[in-house]
Amino acid sequence: MTHSGLESVRQGIRRAALAAGRDPASIKLIAVTKTFDAAAIEPAITAGHTMFGENRVQEAKAKWPSLKATHSKLQLHLIGPLQSNKVADAVTLFGAIHAIDRSKIAESIAKEMQKQQRLLQLFVQVNTGREEQKAGIAPGEADRFIAGCREKLNLTISGLMCIPPFTDDPEPHFKLLAGIAKRNGIAELSMGMSEDYATAIACGATFVRVGSAIFGSRPAPPPAG
Numbered sequence: 001m002t003h004s005g006l007e008s009v010r011q012g013i014r015r016a017a018l019a020a021g022r023d024p025a026s027i028k029l030i031a032v033t034k035t036f037d038a039a040a041i042e043p044a045i046t047a048g049h050t051m052f053g054e055n056r057v058q059e060a061k062a063k064w065p066s067l068k069a070t071h072s073k074l075q076l077h078l079i080g081p082l083q084s085n086k087v088a089d090a091v092t093l094f095g096a097i098h099a100i101d102r103s104k105i106a107e108s109i110a111k112e113m114q115k116q117q118r119l120l121q122l123f124v125q126v127n128t129g130r131e132e133q134k135a136g137i138a139p140g141e142a143d144r145f146i147a148g149c150r151e152k153l154n155l156t157i158s159g160l161m162c163i164p165p166f167t168d169d170p171e172p173h174f175k176l177l178a179g180i181a182k183r184n185g186i187a188e189l190s191m192g193m194s195e196d197y198a199t200a201i202a203c204g205a206t207f208v209r210v211g212s213a214i215f216g217s218r219p220a221p222p223p224a225g
């Protein structure tokens, strides 16, 4: 069975990869299911998709354990900010965490992985637009932060992640992230969403995080604060 949203994004990824002279298989699609319930997600699983993203631990905990129980190969990525009191649940449920941006969180993830004997794929989020309200380490502090994760906590940092400011041209942000990854010897780049994944792929994305282009539009989030 096919899934039209998934199919069109897969084709878009393929087109963007070929246009950039890249192997389409080098780009992984994280289907972002935040706000969608199990019934909306199941057709994508039935269509053979296995990699999904959620931005809140509580929401993921409510819907994914039962989905995971019926489909053995699913891999869940936490793409939103993580609070200390949710680290244990996050390490149990997810295979990857994309928004590591402070020492305290990096430290508690390290401890929890040790305790649960689980190894997650870890990404450092960089706040490329230096936006006050946005998570992520400042670009100028990224090298030092990554070095600290590696040397003090013995963590393997697989990738970097960013969310460009909504009003900006995303390309300079993707290039900035790619440059930080390159000089730190980091292979994976988690960048690109429904509106800009083709640009992200042209700039080297290895993971794109796409929600609405697959599942349709979401209700507007409640105002922050």
Ligand SMILES: *Cc1c(COP(=O)(O)O)cnc(C)c1O
Residues within 6 Å of the ligand: 032, 034, 055, 079, 080, 163, 193, 194, 195, 209, 210, 211, 212, 213
């Ligand atoms: C919601 C979300 C996405 C997907 O956004 P779309 O515009 O629906 O593709 C990607 N990354 C993060 C961090 C998100 O919170």
